[in-house]
Amino acid sequence: MRRLPIRALTGLATAGLLTLTGCGTETAGPAADPAAAPGAGRxxxxxxxxxxxxxxxxxxxxLLEGPTFDxxxxxxxVDxxxxxxxxxxxxxxxxRKTARQAYTDDRGxxxxxxxxxxxGRVYLTDFSSGDIVSLAPDGxxxxxxFSGEVEGARxxxxxxxxxxxxxxxxxDSRGMSEGESKGRVVRIDRDGTEATVLAAGLAAPNGISFDERYRGLWISELTENRVSYLLLDGGGGVASRHTAIRVDGGVAQTDSIAVDADGNLYQALHGRPAMAVYNRDGERLATVEVPGRAADGLESATNVAITPGSTKAYMTVSxxxxxxxxSxxxxxxxxxxxxGG
Known part of the structure; x- marks a missing residue:
């Protein structure tokens, strides 16, 4: 999710003066071309x-986000x-290239x-309220x-x-508006009754995805342009944590993450309508980009959904x-x- 002022965003629901960061719409300057960097792949x-x-x-x-196939x-x-x-x-x-409303409300x-x-329900994160909402598949x-604080903080x-x-x-991108590394990874059991902090002190964590074997989590930290890896211990905790990839994006920042069947990471970029693709060993394999004049007026590629069982991918760009x-x-x-994610 890109970084953006929440006045325009949660003025939708609360007309508040908070700042929603982690999903921005400020206009970025000319980004350094990741595809021109050494080892950037094709x-x-x-x-x-x-x-x-x-x-x-x-x-x-x-601002489009969170593409997921039903x-x-x-x-x-989501918009x-x-x-x-x-x-x-x-x-x-x-x-058919058609779209219709699946859900709306007056707050989220x-x-x-x-x-x-x-x-089988669809789960939505409400950045402004801190809640997680679920819907039936038809919306x-x-x-x-889930609502409320986790270990003393919403x-x-x-x-x-x-x-x-x-x-x-x-x-949990907590602390971004203050420019402080207060971000967390929070685990919530499937019944919504217990929430625990697995990792803290993160720099505006944004993307999160399991690796292809469900052994660990890839976490993108937007304000440090890095991807961290959390190895899980199999018992609901974290065995280790380290910086896995440093993303050379120029003024573009690390947004959401997706992982394909081969374990490749698709790292969305805020500040450029593009995605950087890495293998699980951190090698830059490719850059997916909106070409030429088509990129005019487009500032970010926030996320991607790859069709289950296929290689056809759909990227949200805004x-x-x-x-x-x-695609x-x-x-x-x-x-x-x-x-989804």
Whole structure:
């Protein structure tokens, strides 16, 4: 999720003066070209599928995030800055290039979406309130799954990863607005009754995804342009933590993360409509980018969903020109770790 002022974002719900960081819309200057860096691998040019949204009059912006495929092959996408009454979750038929509202409310600033393997519901992170909300697959029956403080502090939940049993692992970007490394990774059991901090002192954690073997978590830290790896101990805790990848993005920053069946990481970039692709050993394999003039008015590629069992990938891209879906051929097949977050 990109960084943006929450006045335009949660003015949707609260008209507050808070600042939502971790999902920005400030205009970035010319970014250094990651594809030109040593070891950057090949360039993959994404193709426009469709424009989903225009900047909202009420908020002055649009910001697409959290693409995730449902059981029928429709793509759910959240619009973080959508005001009350306008679609906050869209259901997209990528073949017919049509979209319709799946859900809206009068409060949420939703930054990610993902289906639970436990109950089949779709879970949304509300960055502004700190809550996690779940919906029926058709977008109905909204429920507050989790609310309140975790070890003395309310979350700013950004992205979600589910383990195979349906427990949630949440990137908590707490502290970003103060410029302090107070971010956390929070584990919430699948019933929503117990929440524990697995890692703290992180620099605006944003993307979160399990590796292809569910042995550990990849965490992107937006304000340090790095990806950390948390090796899990198999008992609900962390065995070790280290910096795994340093992302050379120029003024672009690390946003959401997805992982394909081969263990490759797709690191979204805030500040440039592009994604950097690495293997599990940290080697830069490719840069996915919106080519040429098509990139005008587009500031960030926030996330990606790779079609389950296929290499067809759909990237959410936003900026003053609007919110778009772009497609490209991923390096590996889509799995749960590359379908939402």
């Amino acid at each position: 360039t993959v040019r994404a193709q426009q599928v469709m424009r989903l949204t225009e900047p909202h009059e009420a908020t002055g912006m649009t 059981a029928d092959g429709k793509l759910l996408v 973080v800055t959508a005001p009350a009454g306008e679609p906050k979750v869209l259901r997209v038929d990528v073949r 600033a939703y930054t990610s979406a993902q289906f639970s393997p436990h109950d 109905g029956d909204p429920r507050t799954f 979350m700013n939940p950004d992205d979600i990863a589910f383990d195979e049993e349906g427990n949630l692992y949440v990137s 900026g003053p020109a609007g919110g778009y879906l772009y 490209f051929d991923a390096l590996g097949r889509g799995v749960r770790q590359s379908n």
